[in-house]
Amino acid sequence: MAKPTHRERAERLAARSARSGPRGRWAARRLFATARKNNEVVRIATVLIARTPDHRLHEQAKLRLADWWGEDDESRVRQAVVETGAVAREGYARLRTLALLGRLAESWDEPDVRQARRLLTDYDPDVRLNAAAACRAATGAVHEALWEEAAHAGDPLEGILLDLEAPPPVRQLDRLWAEWFENPAGPLGDALFRWARPPSDTRPVAVALVEAAPPNRAALLYALILGDAPLREAAAKLAPPPDRDFVEELCERVLLRPEAARFCVDRELAPRDPARRALFYVITGQAGQHRALDPDGRLLALAYASAAPAVRVRAREAMLASGELDLVRVIVGEDRRARMAEMPREEARYLAERLAERREWDELWAFVRDLPIATAVELVRLADRWTPRQEDEHRYFRALHDTDPATVDEGLARLPERPPLEPHAVLRLPDQRILHLSFSPDRPPGSPDGPFLAVASIGQGVTVIDLRTARPVQRHEEHSPRIDGVLHVGDGAVIAHLKLLGETAYQLLRYADGASQPVLTTAQPVKSLALTGDDGGFAACTADGDLLLFDPDGEVRTLHITPSGHPAPDAISVHRESGRIVALGDPANVHLIEPAAPSVTAVPTAEPVARAVFLDADTLLCRLENGLVTRMTLPDGRQGPxxxxxxxxxxxxxxxxxxxxxxxxxxxxxxxxxxxxxPERVHVRRSPDDSAGCLAVSPDGSLLAAGYRTGRIDLFDLRPRELAAVVRRPAAALKPRDLRLVTDTLDDAKLPPETRTALDLLRTALEHRFRFDVELGEAVHLAAGEHDVSL
Known part of the structure; x- marks a missing residue:
């Protein structure tokens, strides 16, 4: 008889504690008297009870889960806390769970504000995000208390408060002005001039203007932008010929306060950058200068695309007042679809309203159909009684017109932007210490195979598991202490790297059809293996810096990445669609290998890169040697923040x-x-058994596997995270494969009706967009649940 799983034992424990009578009360007392979050059966039972509203211990279980997570970041109960709305009893744990649930803004008061800075730097990304939102939403006494706390806490709290539209209390405002007059640099000045609230006493400004020679720079800037009429006139008379830095800063402030532009206009001052100058001329009403500088509006469109949201508002007001500029071209730019992903909803609404006013219906429809569905369903109503003439356009137009925008918004709100990273299935390999994992390549269209997962373990060789059934289909054993790398190359073949017993040599073996065949013997160990395509080709990097490229026919091409005496790369990353490869390990360079290139390009880096992976053909996500994470563009090697x-x-x-x-x-x-x-850390999931592990991502990006030294493998279905991004993307950015994702999700009978409505509309958008070239294919259904993999 099979041993019961943890889940089965937990279900029995939960059921016994729900009974009435002495036995039920005894089971309940025993459950909570011995409840420990590190006891997996007790933890699962507590989660089950908390998710069962009719269970008599429901509320007690919720409190226990909230306390566990709130006090110690117990990630294994996090999702249950979210689903049940559990709030811890007191202290920081209470505020932390409220922040996780997005209820902090409505539930905290002035004493709680003392924990604001701690919440803003919490380990959990959603706590940080929702705590920041609560700080932004604070009003009245809580808003004032946050400013009092910021006076002592510094960043990040003060940074959040400086971005608010609401100004601080008078006492804090005076403090901020005093700080800025002492050091007029950084974001503080942006906030003060945006709020346009003077200090309670402006006499020191006047004194600084008159008594200083030359006039105090900060006081002069303040007087010209925010001063009353006498102060502004005095500043204009006292101002010497301004230097270029002063002109640039003054013009930047005028963009937000164009009513104070007279000083600049009278002296013909403007930004040095041509695009910024075009924007300045438009906002300050200098139409003639703008026409002379930018007759076709290209510079204005460029400046508008890079401007801050508040400056864009000023620009739209000025363009609308002048009536001379093509709003569509300026706001959307030359490449409409590229701008869609960055366009805020209010900006899209503004543009659609202008098109409707001009009765440019075809242009309006071309614009609306490329927007995200939540925005499109709202703005399509501006078309009044107009409908597209083409029949294939009409179906999507009617679907948008007939769907309630509030229902779509509610349906999308029920799809979290960052779904929890919880295992779809758990595989347990008894007595195995897992070292490496590798998914099989993408399946050909219509193939009934796969996906497969190759698992390398200490002393156990290689096991290949069919993930549809959670059963092993191949087993390869070698008389080697350990296998140091494994790579599934498709068609049932697996490449493994191991050290030959009794020799100072290393070998790549190909396992297929129940037999092993040597591929290559090297004097140096292979440090990294990676697929280069779906046809069996792969690449390997040796410890002495050689890059070995294996084609599907078994031919090997060797590239010497670095000259003798230079640091040898010890890791590679491959972008399979483009064929690009980067080799890493040289502190001064990232080595870029283009497809079929005869040589290697050394790309110098500002900060040494330890490891990197392709996000797309031109972008790497890098872990620097100092542990920080950044993006890098290729081939220039430019690193972002x-x-x-x-x-x-x-x-x-x-x-x-x-x-x-x-x-x-x-x-x-x-x-x-x-x-x-x-890049910032947006999710953390703790190890289920506190052991080290390894990772693998399926080539199509739909599955993640995490293997641990205890023989456990967690399988994560990444499609919910993908769906959360897809439903919020502009229709112009959608891809044909998104239709399969949406169709599979709609098969879930548990979807809320509002979410089903939103996804139905998204499916219609995808069918309209790819109506000539979409082939759905057949979905792969993984075996969910916990599985003991018998070997």
Whole structure:
């Protein structure tokens, strides 16, 4: 008889504690008297009870889960806390769970504000995000208390408050003005001039203007922009011929306060940059100068695309007042579809309204159909009684017109932007210490095979598991202490790297059809293996810096990456669609190998790169040697801003290509997901058994596997994370494969009706967009649940 799983034991425990009578009460007392978050059966039982509203211990279980997570970041119960809305009893744990649930803004008061800075730097990304949102939403006494706290806490709290539209209390405003007059640099001045609130006493400004020679720079700038009429006139008379830096700063301030532009207009002052100058002329009403500088509006469109949101508002007001400029061209730019992903909803609404006013219906429809569905369903109503003439356009137009915008917004709100990273299935390989994992390549269209997962373990060789059934289909044993690398290359073949017993040599073996065949013997170990395509080709990097390229026919091409005496790369990353390869390990360079190139290009780096992975053909996500994470563009090697969090140890990134994220596994087995630009840690999942592990991502980006030294493999279905991104993308940015993702999701009978409505509309958008070239194919259904893999 099979041994019951943890889940089965937990279900029995939960059921016994729900009974009435002495036995039920005894089971309940025993459950909570011995409840420990590190006891997996008790933890699962507590989660089950918390998710069962009719269970008599429901509320008690919720409190226990909230306390566990709130006090100690117990990631294994995080999702249950979110689903049940559990809030911890007191202290920081209470505020932390409220922040996780997005309820902090409505539930905290002045004493709680003392924990604001701690919440803003919390380990959990959603706590940080929602705490920042609560700070932005604060009003009244809580808003004032936050400013009092910021006076002592510094960043990041003060940075959030400086971005608010609401000004601080008078006492704090005077403090900020005093700081800016002492050091007129940084974002503080942007906030003060945006708020346009003078200090309570402006006499020191007048004194600084009159008594200083030359006049105090900060006081002069303040007087020209925000001063009353006498102060502004005095400043204009006292001002010497301004230097270029002063002109640039003054013009930047005038962009937000064009009513104070007289000083600049009278002296014909404008920004040095031509695009910025065109924007300045438009906002300050200098139409003649703008026509002379920018007759076709290209410079204005360029400046508008890079301007801050508040400056864009001023520009739209000025363009609308002048009536001379093509709003569509300026706001959308030359490449409309490229701008769609960055266009805020209010900007899209503004542009659609202008098109409707001009009765440019075809242009309006071409614009609306490329927008995200939540924006398109709202703005399509501006078309009044107009409908497209083409029949194939009419179906999507009617679908948008007949769908309630509030229902779509509610449906999308029910799809979290960052779904939890929880295992879809758990595989357990008894007595195996897992070292390496590798997914099989993408399946050919219509193929019934796969996906497969190759697993290398200490002393157990290689096991290949069919993930549809969670059963082993191949087993390869070698008389070697360990296999140091494994790569599934398709068609049932697996490449493994091992050290030959009793020799100072290393070997790549090809396992196929129940037999092993040597591929290559090397004097130096192979440090990295990677697929280069779906046809069996792969690449390997040796410890002495050679790059070995294996084609599907077994031919090998060797590239010597670095000259003798230089640091040898010890890791590679491949972008399979473009064929690009980067080799890493040289502190001064990233080595770029173009497809079929006879040589290697050394790309110098500003900061030494330890590991990197392709996010797309031109972008790497890099872990620097100092542990920070950043993006790098190829082939110029330009690095973007680094993250605020570090990845310590030998963590290697793995790309999640469908979401634009990357995932690391640290020395403690924790999964760290990074997203955005600059990349920041957006998710952390602790190791289920506190052991080190390894990662693999399927070539199509739909599956993630995390293997641990205890023989456990967690399989994550990444499609919910992809769907969360797809539903919010502009229709212009969607891809044919998104239709399969949406169709598979709609098969879920548990979808809320509002979400089903939104996804139905998205499916219609995809069918309209790819109506001539979409082939759905057949979905692969993985075996969910926990599985003991018998070997």
């Amino acid at each position: 680094p993250s605020q969090t570090k990845q310590l140890g030998p963590a290697e990134p793995h790309a999640l290509p469908r979401t634009g994220e990357a995932v690391f596994i640290c020395v403690y087995g924790e999964l760290h997901v990074y997203g955005g630009d600059p």
